[in-house]
Amino acid sequence: MRLTLPARFYGDPTAWSRERDAVFRRAWLFLGHEAELPAPGDWIAGDVAGWPLMAVRGADGVVRAFHNVCRHRAGPLVTGFAGSCGKELTCAYHGWRYALDGRLRAATGFGAEAGFDPREFGLLSLTVETWRGLIFAAMAPSGRLAAAVAPVEALLVDRGLDLPAPALRRSHELACDWKTYVENYLEGYHIGAVHPELAQELAGTDYEVRVDGECVIQRAVGASGATQAGVWGWLWPNLGINVYADGAMIERMTPTGPGRTRLDYLYLGPEGRPPSDATLAASDRLTAEDAAICEAVQTNLSAGAYEAGVLSGRHEAAVGWFQDRIGGIHA
Numbered sequence: 513m514r515l516t517l518p519a520r521f522y523g524d525p526t527a528w529s530r531e532r533d534a535v536f537r538r539a540w541l542f543l544g545h546e547a548e549l550p551a552p553g554d555w556i557a558g559d560v561a562g563w564p565l566m567a568v569r570g571a572d573g574v575v576r577a578f579h580n581v582c583r584h585r586a587g588p589l590v591t592g593f594a595g596s597c598g599k600e601l602t603c604a605y606h607g608w609r610y611a612l613d614g615r616l617r618a619a620t621g622f623g624a625e626a627g628f629d630p631r632e633f634g635l636l637s638l639t640v641e642t643w644r645g646l647i648f649a650a651m652a653p654s655g656r657l658a659a660a661v662a663p664v665e666a667l668l669v670d671r672g673l674d675l676p677a678p679a680l681r682r683s684h685e686l687a688c689d690w691k692t693y694v695e696n697y698l699e700g701y702h703i704g705a706v707h708p709e710l711a712q713e714l715a716g717t718d719y720e721v722r723v724d725g726e727c728v729i730q731r732a733v734g735a736s737g738a739t740q741a742g743v744w745g746w747l748w749p750n751l752g753i754n755v756y757a758d759g760a761m762i763e764r765m766t767p768t769g770p771g772r773t774r775l776d777y778l779y780l781g782p783e784g785r786p787p788s789d790a791t792l793a794a795s796d797r798l799t800a801e802d803a804a805i806c807e808a809v810q811t812n813l814s815a816g817a818y819e820a821g822v823l824s825g826r827h828e829a830a831v832g833w834f835q836d837r838i839g840g841i842h843a
């Protein structure tokens with residue numbers, strides 16, 4: 513019998529700090545799509561697990577990522593999730609100016625300070641790698657992005673699927689720990705009770721979940737053995753990669769604090785066309801169903817009555833794999 517990760521790790525400030533360091537500082541974190549920052553000075557930004565991150569396209573066309581933190585007294589370089597800063601990044605606090613490659617160009621009005629060398633005060637940079645137009649940044653990566661996404665890449669090649677252009681971003685705030693949401697995402701066991709309409713669509717199929725390296729792949733196999741045309745992938749630690757014949761949805765499960773999560777969706781479509789109203793409505797409905805159950809579960813995990821439960825080997829193998837990794841951090 514396989515026990516779950518103890519409830520005390522969900523929503524706990526100590527667990528949150530450990531996970532910020534041991535998971536998110538080492539992982540490839542999705543920031544956005546290259547086409548969202550087509551010209552020099554265009555930037556995208558987002559806080560992931562309390563790390564304020566940004567990516568900006570340089571004058572040389574290269575996309576670089578930085579902590580969105582000024583080296584003077586920690587002011588923000590950009591505010592919002594996307595924009596253009598022109599030829600340089602200017603801190604919102606006292607106006608220090610940085611070149612698009614991160615070098616400190618001018619400590620505006622700072623005055624002469626003995627021993628102050630602006631060359632030592634460039635922006636704090638991250639490693640950037642891209643895959644099929646998606647930009648990932650990492651503070652201390654333990655491997656290459658291509659290796660991490662290889663299982664999803666192999667499926668896309670096998671099915672002849674592409675990632676089209678970015679069309680629409682949407683976010684949803686959830687009152688649950690990021691792990692609560694991820695675990696829900698990594699099993700299809702709840703579909704029958706939580707998603708009645710999806711259950712009807714999947715009726716007569718076998719739902720399979722498999723772990724492959726850093727990825728989890730889910731699929732529905734029909735009675736005839738035919739699998740669905742799309743790819744439902746997930747990349748450690750927090751990214752859903754769902755690709756269909758007519759579009760895709762990248763879903764970042766963004767921790768925003770102990771017991772709080774924001775879902776950042778990026779919809780992709782041919783020529784950047786947003787999904788149809790019907791597709792969006794179905795997506796919103798699924799999100800609302802998952803949000804409601806995850807928030808109810810989080811309330812119960814935090815209440816104190818439940819300490820740990822059990823996992824089904826048949827349905828929850830990927831949840832067990834995820835919990836092993838998280839448990840290893842807290843051991």
Ligand code: FES
Pocket residue numbers: 582583584585586587588603604605606607608
């Ligand atoms: S904090 Fe950025 S200029 Fe002062």
Ligand SMILES: [Fe+2]
Pocket residue numbers: 696697702703706707802
């Ligand atoms: Fe769900």
